[in-house]
Amino acid sequence: MIRATTASGMRRTPAGTASPMTASPPAPSSAPAGRRTLRERKKERTYEHTARVAVRLIMRHGLAAVRVEDICEHAEIGRSTFFRYFDSKEHCFVAGVNLGHLKAVLAALDARPADEGPLTALCNAFLAIQEDWRRQRDILLLDARLRAEVPAVQAHTSATHLEWExxxxxxxxxxxxxxxxxxxxxxxxxxxxxxxxVRLANESWIASGATESPIPSLTAAFTVLRSLMTDHADNG
Amino acid sequence: MIRATTASGMRRTPAGTASPMTASPPAPSSAPAGRRTLRERKKERTYEHTARVAVRLIMRHGLAAVRVEDICEHAEIGRSTFFRYFDSKEHCFVAGVNLGHLKAVLAALDARPADEGPLTALCNAFLAIQEDWRRQRDILLLDARLRAEVPAVQAHTSATHLEWExxxxxxxxxxxxxxxxxxxxxxxxxxxxxxxxVRLANESWIASGATESPIPSLTAAFTVLRSLMTDHADNG
DNA sequence: GTTCCACTTGGCACTTTGTGCCATCTGGGA
DNA sequence: TCCCAGATGGCACAAAGTGCCAAGTGGAAC
Incomplete structure (x- = not known):
């Protein structure tokens, strides 16, 4: 009635790496701190290429109409390989939508002067990458729609945000x-x-059709945030 | 190659209700503000009962060993019905783990004096329900483990937290x-x-074996939070 | 350059998941 | 009492996931 567990549901990933769990490339299997090996770069390429293909297909045909197998064909990988990188179509899509976003914020953050406080630096880092986001308007619009319609997309997105945190x-x-x-x-x-x-600002930007720059919404949200943090959140 | 979409992937739920998307009971179909109809109560009972059964089975046999069909048998519902309430085993499990938690915090929050500031009231509300959480120790321990091992569990949990927010x-x-x-x-x-x-406090409580009361961790986290909010987060 | 090993990939078979469809049942309102 | 919208369960089928193995490929040692 309840079957015995084979290997207890552990996910298989390339190189026995810990499972990505969110929209991030597979962790390096044995990073020697410095140079990345060809194998690793190849793996990352596969990961990113597949995710991009998924987004492209889903943009064209809709999430429901695209099967994992379709993604595999277009990305020219085997079905087995797909499931070594992602655990579902939705995961793959979310990974594709957020490709590079985290990396970009981290880089922007790194570029902030060292004497900037944490709050200011972080806000400025996000402001610095808004142009990238605006350029992705269409993808983000689709993403917002799918997040509202498909629970799994929302779920994976939330998990991604947790990793960002x-x-x-x-x-x-x-x-x-x-x-x-x-x-x-x-x-x-x-x-x-x-x-x-950031999430709220993006929501309102998207809700307004995402025609203007996202920066005003973002600035407004940051102002509220900053006033919360400096004034006082409370009287108790 | 890419098949035509039938009805475009919209989820079917009882009564054409908007999909739950997180670990919450199906929204009332036509709440006449006041009294809840028998139909609604029955639906909620089914939802909660099923989720509880799932948690019980998974506690006993492990997530991988329990199939949706097993849950259905034990909960005495049809497979079709299961998928009208949840979109996966994982979703069902997460729903079960968090059953009533949100309701409890909201109630505790309601019980706080009206003149308490938002931050204080919210913190106190969480502190007030810690005894409930401590009593669920075993479930929360399992939940933490599964969150770390199974991406879908983590994903649905994050989505649930977003709804809480x-x-x-x-x-x-x-x-x-x-x-x-x-x-x-x-x-x-x-x-x-x-x-x-709250999340961080819970993590550290769980990490420490969850033997003591969760309140000290929580208090510590709240202290940090409050100092962030009152002192100043920044110098920029 | 050769050799060897660890890791990755793809193919295949098989179970489980998820969905559409329909007949049946049931609660609520007229 | 009758009727209907909504909830349920069964069945069939496409798709998703997973285990296993044989074959390819990069990296390191010699």
């Missing part, structure tokens, strides 16, 4: 006074607030 | 000065911060 927290932790690991909590909470503001 | 924001908005819809942004961001703190 942890990665951004790591990145801004050094900007707090004190040692980085003392600051982990503060950094996480701050990152969460900023991400929430 | 919006619901809690609505609930605390009136506690801000000004009109509720002016405060929607502030409320969302504040809720996001509190939820982040």
């Amino acid at each position: 942890t990665r951004l927290a790591e990145a801004i932790a050094p900007r707090f006074p004190g040692t980085p690991d003392e600051n982990q909590l503060q950094a996480r909470i701050l990152a969460s607030g900023v991400l929430c503001a | 919006t619901r809690l924001a609505e609930a605390i908005a009136p506690r801000f000065p000004g009109t509720p819809d002016e405060n929607q942004l502030q409320a969302r961001i504040l809720a996001s911060g509190v939820l982040c703190a």
Whole structure:
């Protein structure tokens, strides 16, 4: 009635790597700190190419009409390989939509002067990459629609945002006074607030048709965020 | 090669209700504001019962070993019915784990004095329900493990938290000065911060074996949150 | 350059999932 | 009491996932 578990549902991924779980390329199997091996670059290429193909197909035909097999054909990989990288069509799509976004924010954050406080630096980093987002308008529009219609898309997107939270927290932790690991909590909470503001700004940008630049919405949201943080959130 | 879409992937739910999308009972089909109809109560019973059965089975046998069909047999519903309520095993499990949690926080929040500020009230509401959580220790432990191992569980959990954010924001908005819809942004961001703190506290509670009360972790996280909000997050 | 090994890939078979469709049942209102 | 919208369950079928194995390929050692 209840079948015995074969290997207990552990996901198989290339190189026995820990499963990606979100929209990120598979972790390097044995990164020697410095140079990335050809194998790794190839894997990343496959990952990104497949995700991009998925987005393209889904843009053209709709999520429901595209089968995993279609994606595999167009990306020229085997079905087995697909499932080694993604655990579903939806996962693949979300990965494709967010390809490079995290990397871009991290880079923008790195480019901020070291004496900028964590909140300011993070906000400025997001502002700096808005042009990229505006350019992706069509994809983001589709993404918003699918998030509203397909639970799995929403779910994977939320998971992706959670990963962003942890990665951004790591990145801004050094900007707090004190040692980085003392600051982990503060950094996480701050990152969460900023991400929430970004999400809301994006929602309102999308809701308004996404014709103008997303920067005004974003600036407005950041202003609210900043006033929350500096004024006082409370009287209790 | 790419097949035509039948009805474009729209999910079918009982009564043409909007899809739940997260771990919440199906929305009332035609709530006459006051009394809930027997039909509605029956639907909620089915939803909750099924989710509970799923959690029980998965606790006993593991996620991988339990099939949707097993859940259906034990819950005494048809497979069709299952998929009208949940879109996967994982969704069902996450729903079961979080059953009533949101309702409990909202109730606790309602019980806070009206003159408490939004931050304080929300923190206190979470503190008030910790005993419930401690009692669910075993379920939460399993949940944490599955979240780490199974992407879909993590994904649905994140989506659930996102829903909490919006619901809690609505609930605390009136506690801000000004009109509720002016405060929607502030409320969302504040809720996001509190939820982040709660998540982190829970993580550390779980990581420590979840033997003690979860309250110390939570208090610590709230202290950090409050200092972030009152002191100053930044110098920029 | 050759050889070897670890890792990745693709193909195949098989189970489980997810959906459409329809007949049946049931609660709620007239 | 009758009627109907909505909920359910069964069945059939396409698609998704997973395990297994044989074949290719990069990396490192010699």
